[in-house]
Amino acid sequence: MEYGPFSHSRKMKLVLISPKGPLYRKRGGIFKRSLRYQPLTLTTLAALTPKDLPIDITLIDEGISEIPADLQADLIGLTVITGTAPRAYELADQFRAKGIPVLLGGPHVTLLPEEAAGHADSLCVGYAEQTWPQLIHDFIAGNLQKIYRQAPDFDLSDTTLPFPERHRFNREDFLTQAVFEATRACAHNCEFCVAPTAWGRKQFQHPVDWIIQDIRQFVERTGKRKLIFVDLNLVSDIGYAKQLFTALIPLKVQWFGLSTVLIAHNYELMELMARSGCKGLLLGLETVTSGSLKDAGKKFNSSVNYKELIGTLHKLGISIQGCFVFGLDHDTVDTFDATVELAIDAGIDLPRFSILTPFPATPLYQRLEQEQRILTKDWSLYDAQHVVFQPKLMTVQELEEGHERAWKKIYQYNNIVRRLWNAKNFQPLAITANLGYRFYAHNLHKFYTCDWPIEHRPSTIDVIKG
Template sequence: MKIALISPKGPLYRARGGIFKKSLRYQPLTLTTLAALIPPELEAQVSLYDEGIAPIPDTLDADIVGLTVITGTAPRAYELAAHFRAQGKTVVLGGPHVTLMPEEATGHADAICVGYAEDSWPELLRDHARGALKPTYYQQPDFSLDRSDMPFARRDLFDRGSFLTQAVFEATRSCAHDCEFCVAPAAWGRKQYQKPVDWVINDIRQFGQKQLIFVDLNLISDRQYARELFTRLIPLNVQWFGLSTVLLAHDRELMELVARSGCKGLLLGLETVTPGSLQDARKKFNDSVDFKQVAADLHHLGISVQGCFVFGLDHDTPDVFDTTVEFALDAGIDLPRFAVLTPFPGTPLHHRLAAQGRILTRDWSLYDGQHVVFQPQGMSVQELAIGHERAWKNVYRWSAIGRRLWTARNFKPLALTANLGYRFYAHNLHRFYTCDWPIQAMPPRTPGHVSASPQKVVCG
């Protein structure tokens, strides 16, 4: 059996004409994990293709083609699926968008996987081998990652030179919180799945790298598990980067353990500095933390902060962009990131905005966190689109970079390199984010904005 696994990309990151000539991403785990889960008895030959680093060949030497799909890449995934099905290939779709929109995805594939694939993907391949492929494969109700026999991801199947790093690891999946805009609880529920700490440590040891990235959505969700993992990392003498909620601020002992375990950077979902907007997002727990203080505490421990903010919540008004940028400068956020609120299908946010008649388009290629696809409440579509782009550019001015890193006392070459990458991104967004769909928007509130009549508008 010959298997080709594909990760399609949206227009911004696609290798042909994308914003970057070379991928500035870490190597994702999805395809390498799927490759590792192929049953050994099938003696399959497997090839991996990431469209973010190279074009997808027009023809593939494969019997079965599997594509992993997020909402922003769904149109491209369906295009590729149709192309390869026309060549007689068996096409399988899986991933978050397929789990959220199985009825839609079914029309574009010979089979789909709904939910996590540790059990369903091997079952699908065995069925295909005996000519008994079913149209849909589901995650089992008793699914668990707490098993020591799981294979390690086949990171070796990608060219290491195509990514910033291949040292990407996962200890847990999903998140216990229910933020309104988040795909995770909508697709997989709020239960956090945990891999055995021994297994995670052995994966790190066998790969042998000293700088790691954890892609877990919330590494500190289960404090007992987190303490065990961080304690076991200490003797490995590694440096790692990962994700956490700001609730880490309430446990100083755990924060210090995070630092001792080798953490050098955390991505924090700060989301908004607008009073009332955290309630909109069902992330009221962020209100219990002083963002500036938690950044200072992490900086004191030698941990950089990548602060993520979202624009377009119902309490946001046109002054949110400049206010957020000024906060990032004052707090010394090492690497700020901005996104436009996006009502991904299947999420409570999508259901609410659809019921209110505020969804402007269901062109999934625009659902990438950088386009405006809904009618904001406190500003016009144009104000949100233009303000978002302005925030990116202002926070990555040379003076802004210097001020943030000086406040953070972060003089490491990696911090400057990352800021330069985001500066390039910020100043090239307008070249790629153009909406061609008609926009009916509220009139601009301030002089100098574009007309609110239906037109093409630069987004992001």
């Protein structure tokens, strides 16, 4: 469908939508809306929209609000992850049937642009700092292109980039609006990770002064001093990380972020993190099975004693959300209980479990497809809570049931007490978070029920490669 030049006699109506995700697949969802932190994608796109053009912008996060049946728009953009792709395509087809042009972007579109093209008038592939303003200008001029790709020499060093327009959402709808991004990408090449496939391994960095200015203006506007950094690996570049943490110290903020376990080899860095206000880290611990670390491309994790690292971070006042994945090729039915016991013994403040998910186009997906182990291409099941491939050393049912059992066991009341006792952490926030995850653990599989009858689930592959 082709669209002519947009009339300048009125404001253009631009609607940006984040489609409903897995936790909200069924009526009511698993969590109340206010337990989610505010994402950055839509507020960043709103900020990048040219201010010299007459444009009225509406943001809709379908996880917290319904899309009006009578929605009026001149252009609709949807950001798509794999788990929301079917919903995004459904919405896109409905809007286009009404004569509204639709553009699609996000990780899934970047991974599978050929698939997404069948549901859109235009695609935004990769990051959008350069392409988004051009796309909007082209649309208004009646010259919308089929695809926009960010230039390979793109970086985030431009200090004139606008800050995300967080105020466009109602802050009461989210646990927090204080979400920031200093860097993008990660230098590692984990087999299951989407980032290297979608965006490469080159790390992009905002200037430290830009980040500090963004935080300052947010604190001045809201009075909030607890922040979340959503960077995949905030300490990938040690030199940059030290500059950032040093600059954070005068702000007297408290922050939470993500890191690899390799910080265990740099006590100076961990100490600086604590001084800068770090109160919590998400660590990709992944597995207790050494062979599975090699499977995942995270063999470097084996150089770290998890219990010692967590003990050191606790002494520095940093709580841990430890993330584990089940279903790697060396995992067996014994892996679930072994993982739970490690989490208790190490005093992990907030353990989290997921099922290995071969996201499309990743090395893991390509390998499993070659081995004929992909069981479904229903992207709505690619949410890290469904089994969508044939495990190697257990059945699909054993992986599903072991995953559910681990969740429920780790969040039994006695095990919550044991973990927090070992962590020496009985802060109200830790207790509240654990009770919230206990609710999650006991309700998760009401929302993530697999539709395959047991008798139709594939059995374990007989030939096991070393």
